[in-house]
Amino acid sequence: MKFNFIKYTAAIVMTSLILVGCSKNDNDSEPLGPDFSGTYMQKDQMGRPAVNTVFVSADSKDEFNLTVPSQQSAKFQSMFEANLLGLSPAYANDGKNALGQDAAAFTGLLATDVLNVSLDGKTTFYDGVAANTLSGRALADDVITVELLLIFGGEDFTENPTLSDDNVSANDKEFSPKFPYLASPW
Amino acid sequence: MKKSKILLGTVIIAIVGLITVVAADHIEAPAAKGTTADITDFYAFQGEDTSNIVFVANVQGLLAPSATAAASFDENVLVEFNIDTNNDNVEDLVIQAIPRDGKMYFFGPFSPSATGLTSNIGFASTQSSVAITNYGASATVGNENGLKMFAGPRDDPFFMDFARYGEIIAGNATGFNDPGSDTFKGTNVLSIVVEVPKSRIGGSGTINTWVETKVKQ
Numbered sequence: 185m186k187f188n189f190i191k192y193t194a195a196i197v198m199t200s201l202i203l204v205g206c207s208k209n210d211n212d213s214e215p216l217g218p219d220f221s222g223t224y225m226q227k228d229q230m231g232r233p234a235v236n237t238v239f240v241s242a243d244s245k246d247e248f249n250l251t252v253p254s255q256q257s258a259k260f261q262s263m264f265e266a267n268l269l270g271l272s273p274a275y276a277n278d279g280k281n282a283l284g285q286d287a288a289a290f291t292g293l294l295a296t297d298v299l300n301v302s303l304d305g306k307t308t309f310y311d312g313v314a315a316n317t318l319s320g321r322a323l324a325d326d327v328i329t330v331e332l333l334l335i336f337g338g339e340d341f342t343e344n345p346t347l348s349d350d351n352v353s354a355n356d357k358e359f360s361p362k363f364p365y366l367a368s369p370w
Numbered sequence: 371m372k373k374s375k376i377l378l379g380t381v382i383i384a385i386v387g388l389i390t391v392v393a394a395d396h397i398e399a400p401a402a403k404g405t406t407a408d409i410t411d412f413y414a415f416q417g418e419d420t421s422n423i424v425f426v427a428n429v430q431g432l433l434a435p436s437a438t439a440a441a442s443f444d445e446n447v448l449v450e451f452n453i454d455t456n457n458d459n460v461e462d463l464v465i466q467a468i469p470r471d472g473k474m475y476f477f478g479p480f481s482p483s484a485t486g487l488t489s490n491i492g493f494a495s496t497q498s499s500v501a502i503t504n505y506g507a508s509a510t511v512g513n514e515n516g517l518k519m520f521a522g523p524r525d526d527p528f529f530m531d532f533a534r535y536g537e538i539i540a541g542n543a544t545g546f547n548d549p550g551s552d553t554f555k556g557t558n559v560l561s562i563v564v565e566v567p568k569s570r571i572g573g574s575g576t577i578n579t580w581v582e583t584k585v586k587q
């Protein structure tokens with residue numbers, strides 16, 4: 185009796201193994217692609233270069249990364265403005281930057297950390313032509329010097345000259361005019 | 371005597387190296403810093419074919435050449451390019467990139483069913499892929515569904531005297547040096563480059579765009 189129980193149990197187990205094996209074989213005729221299931225949670229985000237680095241206070245950097253752009257200005261513009269005024273003397277006494285913005289207007293733009301990109305022509309962070317300003321970000325754009333000029337340079341880029349240019353104006357390898365545009369690794 | 375001089379030199383080099391790395395990293399968001407989801411840079415510009423826009427997302431920065439071959443994209447990290455076509459700073463379209471077994475898969479551009487901090491992969495949308503280029507190999511370029519694609523190590527295109535900037539912010543210096551020193555010189559990143567027709571991301575006018583990394587739960 186006990187022997188039969190073992191025998192039948194073994195038979196059932198064997199049968200189920202075979203059935204499992206068969207059903208797997210059936211699926212082999214269909215391509216089994218990679219598994220893309222699951223939920224992905226935000227960790228980091230970025231629009232314009234160095235915005236989180238420069239304008240967000242140390243204890244708010246993680247929170248900024250977890251705030252959607254549509255809510256960033258309401259939540260962080262006043263912090264950006266306070267940090268800008270603390271950082272740069274160029275905005276004191278109603279000072280403005282070369283885009284004609286006072287501290288509130290400039291930080292109102294920056295607090296929403298997205299990159300504006302023109303679909304109609306030249307794409308550059310800043311090339312001295314007003315119409316092209318913030319129309320994209322190209323690889324060779326000297327974005328840090330542009331940001332330093334807008335932070336420290338005042339109305340005509342002449343204020344605080346030792347803080348307005350990091351004096352690094354180009355990449356250490358040449359970019360390619362062809363895809364993928366970036367240079368091969370060192 | 372000679373040995374202690376060598377030791378002293380090694381210690382000084384180690385300290386200088388530490389200061390450089392800390393200066394380049396210490397004001398990044400702590401939760402993302404140094405992880406495989408750490409975005410170092412984002413670019414968007416008109417392509418060689420002027421009817422296209424190129425998006426570049428770089429992750430895992432400051433890779434020394436000796437460390438680059440061992441660096442790899444994380445299969446649990448989704449890189450999402452967000453595109454807002456109506457100026458409300460909410461994504462109307464996304465392009466998703468995620469690696470699986472030596473390939474980088476791209477989904478979209480497509481309109482996501484939900485916006486915000488959580489995402490599912492849009493595997494019902496257009497799927498394209500390219501083999502991830504290994505360190506030292508010439509760039510493998512994918513061409514599928516009108517997209518051009520690349521994924522793999524590249525020279526870090528960013529340039530800045532970040533070390534000196536850190537000293538200024540810390541109150542240890544009052545201005546930049548001339549000439550400055552590129553903190554990112556000789557370092558690599560892992561890059562994802564995707565080029566897409568303008569007609570598929572709004573056509574004309576101005577878009578707002580940003581990149582996110584999202585980690586599988």
